[in-house]
Amino acid sequence: MIEVKNLRKTFSHKDAKNKKAEKVAVDNLSLTIGTGEIFGLLGPNGAGKTTTIRMLTMLTRPTSGEILYDGKRITDTDDARVIRQMIGVVPQNLNFDQDLTVGENLELHARLYHMGKEERETRIRELLEYVELDNVINDGVRQLSGGMKRRLLIARALIHRPKILFLDEPTVALDPQVRWRIWELVRRLAEDGATVLITTHYIEEAEELCERVAIMNKGRLIDVDTPKNFIARLGRYVVEWRDGAHREFRLFDSREDARHFIATVDAAASIRKSNLEDVFIELTGRKEGL
Numbered sequence: 209m210i211e212v213k214n215l216r217k218t219f220s221h222k223d224a225k226n227k228k229a230e231k232v233a234v235d236n237l238s239l240t241i242g243t244g245e246i247f248g249l250l251g252p253n254g255a256g257k258t259t260t261i262r263m264l265t266m267l268t269r270p271t272s273g274e275i276l277y278d279g280k281r282i283t284d285t286d287d288a289r290v291i292r293q294m295i296g297v298v299p300q301n302l303n304f305d306q307d308l309t310v311g312e313n314l315e316l317h318a319r320l321y322h323m324g325k326e327e328r329e330t331r332i333r334e335l336l337e338y339v340e341l342d343n344v345i346n347d348g349v350r351q352l353s354g355g356m357k358r359r360l361l362i363a364r365a366l367i368h369r370p371k372i373l374f375l376d377e378p379t380v381a382l383d384p385q386v387r388w389r390i391w392e393l394v395r396r397l398a399e400d401g402a403t404v405l406i407t408t409h410y411i412e413e414a415e416e417l418c419e420r421v422a423i424m425n426k427g428r429l430i431d432v433d434t435p436k437n438f439i440a441r442l443g444r445y446v447v448e449w450r451d452g453a454h455r456e457f458r459l460f461d462s463r464e465d466a467r468h469f470i471a472t473v474d475a476a477a478s479i480r481k482s483n484l485e486d487v488f489i490e491l492t493g494r495k496e497g498l
């Protein structure tokens with residue numbers, strides 16, 4: 209179990225008048241993530257998702273607040289060492305050595321975890337099969353497609369058999385079909401017993417993949433629930449209509465209520481089932497950056 213308590217991160221920067229100011233990237237975030245769960249952090253660009261992941265994976269120090277893994281504090285030096293072995297990170301940016309081959313990149317990473325030669329070779333073969341890249345082991349990383357690079361990043365993060373995997377926007381800028389393949393891989397990891405924390409600004413990805421979703425905006429947690437409950441709570445049906453250039457919508461509990469409402473709308477309106485996107489807009493009141 210991962211417990212996040214009142215987590216906060218501020219950065220100092222110069223404001224428009226060139227005065228020193230404080231930028232709050234993550235503001236009083238509290239969360240609990242269960243073992244074996246696929247948990248999503250959903251929010252637009254700048255919501256604080258990457259900063260949260262970086263604090264959880266000890267890449268950056270929180271300004272205040274606590275992070276505990278199975279009751280162990282990340283600030284305790286001995287515990288931090290144990291926790292580092294438990295976690296794997298797929299960063300938002302592709303940070304391979306572009307001049308090395310697929311195999312060499314994994315080899316380099318395996319050495320960081322002090323794995324012996326034989327163990328490294330076996331594990332690298334096994335992982336490349338797992339992410340279906342075994343046929344490109346000797347290709348330069350530069351030659352890989354975007355989807356292949358993402359799969360290699362996942363393989364790399366798994367080298368030391370972590371029980372918890374963090375994926376920061378793993379499908380950004382990928383084609384829908386390629387995205388599906390990554391989703392399949394994430395599902396398989398969870399089936400094999402891993403805890404997965406994934407950030408995304410694709411609402412559809414959170415709805416498809418995550419058991420629970422935390423909606424974040426401007427550094428703050430808005431709410432946490434299952435996609436299903438979010439939709440049930442805010443209304444299963446949507447009436448949509450146009451008001452000039454704007455798309456207007458309202459959520460309703462039943463189709464009947466939605467129909468009654470349509471009768472009062474002074475424009476062409478339609479009914480459909482609601483999705484997490486409607487919930488997101490309803491909760492954050494904005495759509496910029498999505």
Ligand SMILES: Nc1ncnc2c1ncn2[C@@H]1O[C@H](COP(=O)(O)OP(=O)(O)O)[C@@H](O)[C@H]1O
Binds near residue numbers: 232251253255256257
């Ligand atoms: N190293 C940094 N220095 C200053 N500001 C930062 C830094 N990292 C992130 N921020 C700011 O913190 C906010 C949250 O960023 P980030 O965590 O990257 O959001 P997300 O991953 O949800 O897009 C943004 O406003 C961003 O500009």
Ligand SMILES: [Mg+2]
Binds near residue numbers: 257258259300376377
């Ligand atoms: Mg980010």
